[in-house]
Amino acid sequence: MLKPPxxxxxxxxxxxxxxxxxxxxxxxxxxxxxxRVLAFLRSGHFHLQSRTGADLTAHFPExxxxxxxxxDLVLDGELVVLQGGRLDFAALQQRSxxxxxxxxxxxxxxxxxxxxxxxxxADGEVLMxxxxxxxxxxxxxxxxxxxxxxxxxxxxxxxxRDRALAWMDPDWGRVGVEGVVVKxxxxxxxxxxxxxxxxxxxxxxxxVVGAVTGPVSAPDTLLLGRWxxxxxxxxxxxxxPLSATARREVGARLTAAGDDHPWHGVTFSAGWGTxxxxxxxxxxxxxxxxxxxxxxxxxxxxxxxxxxxxxxxxDIGPDSVPPLP
Numbered sequence: 001m002l003k004p005p006x007x008x009x010x011x012x013x014x015x016x017x018x019x020x021x022x023x024x025x026x027x028x029x030x031x032x033x034x035x036r037v038l039a040f041l042r043s044g045h046f047h048l049q050s051r052t053g054a055d056l057t058a059h060f061p062e063x064x065x066x067x068x069x070x071x072d073l074v075l076d077g078e079l080v081v082l083q084g085g086r087l088d089f090a091a092l093q094q095r096s097x098x099x100x101x102x103x104x105x106x107x108x109x110x111x112x113x114x115x116x117x118x119x120x121x122a123d124g125e126v127l128m129x130x131x132x133x134x135x136x137x138x139x140x141x142x143x144x145x146x147x148x149x150x151x152x153x154x155x156x157x158x159x160x161r162d163r164a165l166a167w168m169d170p171d172w173g174r175v176g177v178e179g180v181v182v183k184x185x186x187x188x189x190x191x192x193x194x195x196x197x198x199x200x201x202x203x204x205x206x207x208v209v210g211a212v213t214g215p216v217s218a219p220d221t222l223l224l225g226r227w228x229x230x231x232x233x234x235x236x237x238x239x240x241p242l243s244a245t246a247r248r249e250v251g252a253r254l255t256a257a258g259d260d261h262p263w264h265g266v267t268f269s270a271g272w273g274t275x276x277x278x279x280x281x282x283x284x285x286x287x288x289x290x291x292x293x294x295x296x297x298x299x300x301x302x303x304x305x306x307x308x309x310x311x312x313x314x315d316i317g318p319d320s321v322p323p324l325p
Contacts, residue, residue, distance in 0.1 A: 002074050002121050003150070005053035005194030006038055009076070009118075011181050014197045017164060018182060024061075027136060027183045028164030029117055030156040031198055032097040033087045033176040033296050033304075034080035039114050041073045041153075048079070048114075058099045062107035063114065066151040067224040076118035076189075077155070080176070081110050087176025090298050110299070116148070117181075120189060126162055128189035133164070135189070136259070145207070159185075168201040173295015177201070204310065207236050208318045209287040211263055211280040214258050219245040221285060222309060223268065223280055224302070226322040233262040234325070237303040239291060245308055250287075253312065257282040288313040 011031075018026070037056065040047040046067035048056040057064060060079070081092040091110045098106050119139040120128055127135050136157070143146045156177075158164055164180045168174075173179075179200040180226070187195050207224025210233060214220030222239045242250065261282040268278045291307040298304055301324040 001124055002040070002126060004038065004040055004047050004049045004055075005216075006049070006074075006120070008036055008038060008051055009190050009193070009196060010194045011196040011198035012194045014199050017161065017180060017199050018197065024161065025185050026126065026161075027132060027185060028158050028161060028167075028179045028265070029181045029183065030079055030167055031179040031181045031200070032078040032115055033089050034092060034115070034157065037077060037114060038120070039067075039073075039075040039077065039116075041067045041069055041071070041075070042318060043068075043072060046266070055325045056096065056198075058095050059103050060107065060112050062111050063151055069147050069152070071142075071147055072121070072123050073119035073148075075114065075116040075139075075152070076120060077114045078115035079112055079114055081112050083110060084299075088299065089296075091309065092126050111151070113153050115150050115153045115155050117157070118189065128191065131186045131188065132183050133185040134147040136239060136324045145268065145309050154296075165315060170201060170203040173201050173203070174297060175297075178294060178296045184262070185215070191246045200296075200305075202289060205236050205293055205303070205307075205322050206287045206288050206290050206316070206323055207307075208233075209236065209250075209284045209289050211282045213238075213278065213280050216251065216254050216281055216283060218251040219254065221306075223263075224252070224289060224291065224307070225263075225276075225285065226324050227232055227319055228301075232325060233285065234300070234302075235268060236301055237293060237307045239289075239309045240270075250289075250309075250312065253287055255284045255286075257284050261285075267277050284304065284319055288316050288318060 036051040038049040040314045046064045051253045079085045081136050119135045121247045210224040210225035212219035224237045263282045290310045292308040
């Protein structure tokens, strides 16, 4: 019998999807915008473990209430919150901080689901050494037979590479599908080790350079913005560190802004989910940068992950950048 904590099997980042193997030799599954969790369902007792081994059980009482499924199971999956037809990572993050009455109240307004993609144990039988195709088939059967349902869902999965390629479209990213995870059909579950691959969907997009970190003449990173329907200039992304060449080229074109800049005195967080302030220097918002970004965008239109600077767009001005909705 498995006991928490268990180190989840890892998915190693790859830049592109692998070439298709033999028929049904690979499973291609949606990579969802949520928290990786292991769920232990045992005769009415429930334990929800995070990727790092933390106990999340008290934060999600609606899952505790749905844990008595008539079987003892250990599931690997993604914890998500669905809001307005898309996965809402910000709402999930807020839920993870609440306990007691506030958690109970939030469980009604922003309920969570576990989207399962692996079955590690079923009624006392540990399945980690079984091939993935068998673990997946048994997980599918639990859903088909009605053992799992409601708060327990099944991830989108296929053995067809072409269908997985469709999930890389940015339109999927806007509803919370960040890319694709690829799993060998014959692979066993290697706790704490690699063996799966993940590929994030990426798109090319533009933003107006509104501020920088580091010196204006040779910036470390760029903070990009767009105007919304009410003519407010809002931050949408921060780049990864620029190359030495890009720092020189971009820095030569930047001009520090005055106190009338809309971001003067505004505090941005240093990273998603942190409250540490990010020191930055506002610059005149006249340059447009093209960046490579994954498709994970929050409700405010901000990319959750750093974007990669590609080039300055001398052919278009700030007015040509699409506004935020």
